Amino acid sequence: MKKQLFIITTIVSVVFLSGCYYDTAELLYPGGMDCSGVAPSYSTTIAPLIQSKCAMGGCHSAGVTNSGGPLTNYNENKAKAAAIKTTVLNGSMPKGMTMTADEIKAINCWVDNGSLNN
16 A cells, blocks of 8 residues: 555656746846847737737636736736736746747846837
8 A cells, every 4th residue: 555655646746846847037048138139029029929828718818817817918918017027037927838038038128128019
């Protein structure tokens, strides 16, 4: 019985731990991100990125009541820009998905450049 419990616990632990993967901004960009000359467009870069990674069914789509609320349009995204940046940079969002270094940099630079609707 103890052997079975040990095996089950080990398997469950391996499954849970293998699913953890976090790229933090400090690991990706030691010394900080340089946004000089980088001005991601909201309409062509940020909106599609948030739509595909965040504002899909059950997460931050229209009508959700979770703590982050919906992220379906510019006004919602602008109002939550700092929180979006923080959660993306610390790797806690988007849940169940990863973002590339370029996507993380785009979010960071969009917020740092004033979260413009361009």
